Amino acid sequence: MSRFLLGIDAGSSVTKAAIFDPAGNEIARGFQRTELKRPQPGWCETDPDAAWEAAKTAIRMALDAASLDGGAIAAIGISAAMVGAWLVDERGNALRPGINWEDSRSQPMLDRRAAADPDFYHRIFLSDGCVMQQGCTLPLVAWLKEHENETLEQAAHVFSYKDFLRMKLTGRAAADRTEAAVAPGSATARDRSPDMLDLFGLTGLSAKLPEAKESESLAGTVTRQAAETTGLREGTPVAIGAGDVPSTVTGASALEDGTTMAILGTTCMIGVISDSPIFTPPDLGLLFTLPGKAWFRAMVNVAGTLNLDWAIRTILGEDGNDPHRFARVEKLIAGIPIGAEGVVFLPYLSESGIIAPVVEPRARAGFHGLTPRHHRGHMLRAVYEGVVLAMRDLLDVLPGGGDEVLLTGGGSASRLWTQMIADALGRTVLVPAGSEFGARGAALLAGTAIGWFPSIRAASLATRSIARRHVPDPAVKPDWDDAFAAYSAHRERVLRKAS
Numbered sequence: 001m002s003r004f005l006l007g008i009d010a011g012s013s014v015t016k017a018a019i020f021d022p023a024g025n026e027i028a029r030g031f032q033r034t035e036l037k038r039p040q041p042g043w044c045e046t047d048p049d050a051a052w053e054a055a056k057t058a059i060r061m062a063l064d065a066a067s068l069d070g071g072a073i074a075a076i077g078i079s080a081a082m083v084g085a086w087l088v089d090e091r092g093n094a095l096r097p098g099i100n101w102e103d104s105r106s107q108p109m110l111d112r113r114a115a116a117d118p119d120f121y122h123r124i125f126l127s128d129g130c131v132m133q134q135g136c137t138l139p140l141v142a143w144l145k146e147h148e149n150e151t152l153e154q155a156a157h158v159f160s161y162k163d164f165l166r167m168k169l170t171g172r173a174a175a176d177r178t179e180a181a182v183a184p185g186s187a188t189a190r191d192r193s194p195d196m197l198d199l200f201g202l203t204g205l206s207a208k209l210p211e212a213k214e215s216e217s218l219a220g221t222v223t224r225q226a227a228e229t230t231g232l233r234e235g236t237p238v239a240i241g242a243g244d245v246p247s248t249v250t251g252a253s254a255l256e257d258g259t260t261m262a263i264l265g266t267t268c269m270i271g272v273i274s275d276s277p278i279f280t281p282p283d284l285g286l287l288f289t290l291p292g293k294a295w296f297r298a299m300v301n302v303a304g305t306l307n308l309d310w311a312i313r314t315i316l317g318e319d320g321n322d323p324h325r326f327a328r329v330e331k332l333i334a335g336i337p338i339g340a341e342g343v344v345f346l347p348y349l350s351e352s353g354i355i356a357p358v359v360e361p362r363a364r365a366g367f368h369g370l371t372p373r374h375h376r377g378h379m380l381r382a383v384y385e386g387v388v389l390a391m392r393d394l395l396d397v398l399p400g401g402g403d404e405v406l407l408t409g410g411g412s413a414s415r416l417w418t419q420m421i422a423d424a425l426g427r428t429v430l431v432p433a434g435s436e437f438g439a440r441g442a443a444l445l446a447g448t449a450i451g452w453f454p455s456i457r458a459a460s461l462a463t464r465s466i467a468r469r470h471v472p473d474p475a476v477k478p479d480w481d482d483a484f485a486a487y488s489a490h491r492e493r494v495l496r497k498a499s
Contacts, residue, residue, distance in 0.1 A: 002074035005452075006062065006232075007251075007443030008055060009244065009436060010080035010161055012036060012044075012100060012266060015051070017058035018439040019066050019073070022452060024251075024463025026434055028068075030061025037097060042104040042351060044135070048086065048094035051161070052168050059230045070233040075450045076169065076222070077239045077442030079247035080162035082179055083133075085140040087155040092167040095151050100161070101135035104352055106143045107361065110134065120199075122283060127193050128184040129279050129287025129297070131355040137183040137209075138200045145202070158208045162241050169230075170220030170238050173210045178246040180212035181289035187277040190289050215242040215291040216448040216456045239446040244438050245298075246290045249273070251441030252408045252432050253464030255292050255457050260401035262421070262429075264411030266306050268347075268387060270394045271298030272401045280399050285356045291445060292457040299357065299394035302350035304387060305411050307365065310349055311383045315376050326414040333381040338479040342369040343378045344490045345386035353498075357397045362498040368490045384417055388424045389487040395425055404428045408437050415468070422470040424480045433465040 004027060009016045013036060018029040032054035037045045063070065086098040099105075110132060114120045124132050132139070137160065144152045152158075157173040167173050177190045186193040191212050197203050213219075219240045227234040242250065245263070254261045254273055262270040269286070272278075277287055278297040288296040312318050312325055322328070345367050348354050353361035367379060395401070405427050411417050412431050422429040434440060444459040453459035 002072060004068065004072050004074060005443035005447050006059070006073045006076045007436070007439030007441070007446070008058070008076065008078045008165065009247065009438035009442060010051065010055060010165060011244065012081050012102065015054040015058050016436055016439055017055070017062040018436040018443070019062050019068065020440055020443045022447070024440055024444065026436060026440070028062050028066035029436060030058040030065060032057040036100065042107070044100045044102040045097035046100055048098050048164060051098065052165065055165050056230050059232065063231050070227065070231050070236065073232060073236055075237040075239060075446035076232070077444070077446035078162045078166050078241035079244050079438045079442040080160065080165060082160060082243035082245060083136045083182060084160055085137055085144065086159055086161060086164040087151060088157050088164065088167065089154065090156040092171065094164070095155055096148070098161060098164065099135070099140050101133070102350070102352060103140065104134040106134045106139035109143055109146065110139055123199065124184050124196065125283050126279070127186050127196055128182055129187040129277055130182055130184060131284060131286065131359050132184065133355065134352060138196060138202060141202055141205065142200045145205070155208055157210055159210055160243070162243065163210070166219055166238060166241060169222055169226045171223045172220040174219045174240055175210040175212045176215045176240045176242055177212045178215055178242040178289050178291065182286070187287050187289055187295065213240050215240050215246070216445045218449045237446070237450050239449040241442050241445055242291055245288050245296065247441035247445070248408060248437045249296055249441070250291055250444055250456060250460050251437035251439070252406060253460045254406050255290060255294050255460045257294070258400070258402055259406060260404065261296070261406045261408070262391060263409045264304050264387070264407060265409035266304055267300060267302055268304030268391060269298045269300040270391055270398060270405070271296050272398060274400070278399055281397055284359065284397060292455065292460070297399065299398050300355050301347060301390040301394060302352050302354055303347055303365070304409065307347040307349050307383050307387055311380055315379055326417070329380050330414070330416050332377040333384065336377055336381045338385070338476060339483045339486065340378045340382040340385055341374065343374055343382040344368045344486050345379070345382035346491055346494055347383070347386040347390050357393045358495060360495055360498050363495060364498070366494065384420060385483060386487070388417070388420045389484050391421060392424050392484055393491070404430055406430050406432060408432060418468070419470050422472045423476050424484070426472050426477065428472065429470040430466050431468040431470070433467040
């Protein structure tokens with residue numbers, strides 16, 4: 001009997017597959033790491049064959065961990081890192097490495113277009129509600145047209161990471177609205193935009209972009225070949241799925257209007273859910289189209305836990321992916337007060353810079369205030385605080401939102417970090433039960449697609465469960481205000497220099 005749902009979540013460096021029961025409880029999971037390739041400065045690519053192998057391995061691991069065969073899976077949903085550009089032929093064979101969202105090769109081209117048209121970026125924002133990022137699909141396709149046109153002409157389909165994996169499972173090309181709207185596309189129409197295609201000179205290539213469908217609709221079924229290599233049952237329904245952020249919001253049960261949600265993962269963001277698209281403040285942040293006719297207006301510090309992983313590798317010389325990393329770091333920073341005794345860290349570690357509270361692709365991370373009396377504990381404490389204060393920076397420019405913040409992402413596993421967020425933001429932080437919210441969101445989309453739930457909003461709400469509640473301590477508010485003032489002063493100096 002098919003009584004479980006499978007969600008696949010392919011991130012930049014790890015692919016996960018998790019099995020859920022109808023109540024959204026995780027039964028088992030599997031994972032496989034993937035390697036990002038950076039063959040040139042600013043480039044960020046994934047080997048498509050390795051990506052598919054990672055997905056197959058994760059699926060088999062999850063089935064083995066649950067002691068289930070493929071026949072127990074009723075439907076499959078897929079989520080993955082958003083946008084980028086993956087080129088395939090009619091059979092789904094990759095024509096070049098997949099380009100990821102972190103890739104910045106299109107920036108010189110964007111600079112030229114902006115110089116020729118002063119309203120270039122603003123026109124994009126008015127359409128999709130997002131600050132233009134170099135790794136979005138349309139600028140990358142425009143770059144390919146300029147530099148790899150022969151390969152682009154050979155492509156039958158150009159789509160995103162999850163779409164590539166779905167085609168490997170089903171043999172059919174498809175796309176969804178959550179990614180089409182930020183390609184850039186139209187947030188209001190929840191779809192691609194002919195105007196944006198024209199803006200990037202890609203109108204003649206629109207046939208290579210698959211029609212965008214609702215995330216909770218069916219894309220096809222598992223093929224015999226995919227079944228043989230994954231352990232899944234041939235004919236198992238596969239949903240269209242969604243990008244990683246919309247899928248995570250769905251899996252965290254945050255689709256209700258007015259919900260404030262933060263994601264402390266590789267990327268750090270905080271935003272508010274709405275029943276209509278929000279385009280304020282102008283030319284700042286991102287606007288995600290969500291399943292269930294909702295939107296997520298988010299402010300983003302492009303690097304989140306990436307900062308801590310880097311610090312552990314660089315300062316401690318240890319593995320930043322160690323599951324016990326929080327305990328090790330928090331032992332070293334114990335006793336160091338708020339403010340790290342004058343050490344400030346700006347967490348702008350991404351090569352893409354930042355897109356909130358201001359847009360500055362040249363912004364870079366750095367420590368400030370170091371003296372001989374400081375040690376690695378101060379630096380690690382400053383990294384924790386830098387990410388927290390960046391979240392406060394983002395919240396200050398976010399329209400709307402409530403008194404509670406729903407927090408997901410790998411960083412939420414740290415009770416200390418979560419309490420620091422509550423204290424610094426002055427808001428109660430709720431941590432939902434579970435961990436694989438991207439995979440759970442994908443699974444709920446699949447369950448909705450086969451009729452297990454009347455709607456994706458109903459599915460998301462029915463599976464809501466809060467594991468922890470962190471209430472802000474008013475006694476430490478003055479200390480956090482002082483820390484934020486110091487952070488802001490350094491931020492202003494660094495951004496002036498970058499610009």
